[in-house]
Amino acid sequence: MVTESHDVVVVGGGTAGCFAAATAAQEGLDVVLVERKTEEEGGHIACGDGIKGTSSFPDVIDRERLREESFTNQNIRRALFENPRTGETLDIPFQGETGAVVDRWTYGQVLLEETADAGVDIHYDTVVQDVIQPSGTVTGVTATREGRPLEYEADLVIDGAGALSLLQDKADFSGSYFDTNVDYSQFCSAYREVLEVDDPVEWDDALVFKPTEELGYLWYFPRSDTEINAGLGFQMNKPPMKLVEVLKADLERRPEFENARVKNKLGAALPTRRPYDSAVHDGYVAVGDAAGHVNPCTGGGIPGAAKAGHWAAKVGVEAISDGDVSEAALWEYNRRVQTDFGKRFAAMDLYNIFGGAHELDELVAVITALPGQQLVDAIGKKGTAEMGLGLKLKTLVKTVGHWDVLRELYRVQKAAAELKAVYDTYPDTPDYYEAWQKERDSVMDRVYDVTGAAPKY
Numbered sequence: 001m002v003t004e005s006h007d008v009v010v011v012g013g014g015t016a017g018c019f020a021a022a023t024a025a026q027e028g029l030d031v032v033l034v035e036r037k038t039e040e041e042g043g044h045i046a047c048g049d050g051i052k053g054t055s056s057f058p059d060v061i062d063r064e065r066l067r068e069e070s071f072t073n074q075n076i077r078r079a080l081f082e083n084p085r086t087g088e089t090l091d092i093p094f095q096g097e098t099g100a101v102v103d104r105w106t107y108g109q110v111l112l113e114e115t116a117d118a119g120v121d122i123h124y125d126t127v128v129q130d131v132i133q134p135s136g137t138v139t140g141v142t143a144t145r146e147g148r149p150l151e152y153e154a155d156l157v158i159d160g161a162g163a164l165s166l167l168q169d170k171a172d173f174s175g176s177y178f179d180t181n182v183d184y185s186q187f188c189s190a191y192r193e194v195l196e197v198d199d200p201v202e203w204d205d206a207l208v209f210k211p212t213e214e215l216g217y218l219w220y221f222p223r224s225d226t227e228i229n230a231g232l233g234f235q236m237n238k239p240p241m242k243l244v245e246v247l248k249a250d251l252e253r254r255p256e257f258e259n260a261r262v263k264n265k266l267g268a269a270l271p272t273r274r275p276y277d278s279a280v281h282d283g284y285v286a287v288g289d290a291a292g293h294v295n296p297c298t299g300g301g302i303p304g305a306a307k308a309g310h311w312a313a314k315v316g317v318e319a320i321s322d323g324d325v326s327e328a329a330l331w332e333y334n335r336r337v338q339t340d341f342g343k344r345f346a347a348m349d350l351y352n353i354f355g356g357a358h359e360l361d362e363l364v365a366v367i368t369a370l371p372g373q374q375l376v377d378a379i380g381k382k383g384t385a386e387m388g389l390g391l392k393l394k395t396l397v398k399t400v401g402h403w404d405v406l407r408e409l410y411r412v413q414k415a416a417a418e419l420k421a422v423y424d425t426y427p428d429t430p431d432y433y434e435a436w437q438k439e440r441d442s443v444m445d446r447v448y449d450v451t452g453a454a455p456k457y
Helices: 015-026 063-070 104-117 166-170 243-252 302-322 327-356 360-367 372-381 389-398 403-423 430-451
Strands: 002-011 031-034 071-076 078-082 089-093 099-102 121-123 126-132 140-145 148-159 187-196 206-211 217-222 227-235 261-271 284-286
Touching: 002 015, 002 140, 002 302, 015 031, 015 104, 015 148, 015 302, 031 140, 031 148, 063 071, 063 104, 099 104, 104 121, 126 148, 126 166, 148 166, 148 302, 166 284, 187 243, 217 243, 227 243, 284 302, 302 327, 327 403, 327 430, 403 430
Parallel strands: 002 031, 002 148, 031 121, 078 206, 148 284
Antiparallel strands: 071 099, 078 089, 126 140, 140 148, 187 227, 187 261, 206 217, 217 227
């Protein structure tokens, strides 16, 4: 078997993997990125295509090129929330902000090209099969490249292999705090089609959402006024949904999609859980979807993946330079994630738990009564929301018959704020990790008591 040696091997050419590889290469390390797809198919990933922008992306790739070549609609100014029972629509403007919709394939291709330009050796058509772990430390991976078996030895393996990563099934994490409390019920199954319509849609400045029975939602995201990313998903702890049939039925009831042509279709599994409590092990770091770095309410994960990949590489470079790639040496990566977007995603996860404990009619009644900005803040921007007395009274009037659910939601909202404060104290070293977990879990236990939901973790 052929063996290659590198400083870093990155598995997976998605957002997290590319930002990790480009960062490490720019720091002067010998980096190889292995990607199972062919070069032509690289970057082709099932995605809703919605994104806030690239202003928060680490400055290791040409962000302007990425925007110019792959951002097809940069005029998203509002969200439309459709009531599946009444057909009414809640219009929620984005106050002071705009979003965008991308061509995800083009985005992925540009990102891979930028990664190669940073000095990364990209091996396409390479399927990883196992980790190399002669003792406790991960020292590389085995793979098949273009039909030939080979080994990649490295000081550090960065796992960007996506949701339910194969590497995590193969590795032995018994000697570390790496989060193995992961199962299928914490994920969703999603499907999307890219459709071309004859006439411009009236909502080309909006992201359209419609709840489904299975604690998921249909989405319609306009890449342009005539090209729409239409998709849906359901939580895997709910009864299975026939995704293609449900999407088709909804499309047929929308006159703007009459005679629409399907340009592309794809499915995927996505995390709908909080980020891994720890995503490091001796010689190993998980990033992006492989570490649960996805908003558990909306499914958005591109900005978080970019940051996570960058931080993993920065911490990894220092660890390699010091000759110590132990869990403790890599721990700073955990702290950066958890005190940044990790705390917001953990807070948003409480709303996911709350939603799973109620029927669709109850949720829709409460959600459509909430002020739009508070809804955006809670499940998409901050993980928490604030309401003055006047807004609370208006919401009470609108939710007659569902006050018990509203009262429960307010208690969950309070717990979300407490949870973010706990995440702000994420420990600097593994020494205090178990004490931190106990404090966090005490907040979670209160949420389970309030909602009546079965423990998610």
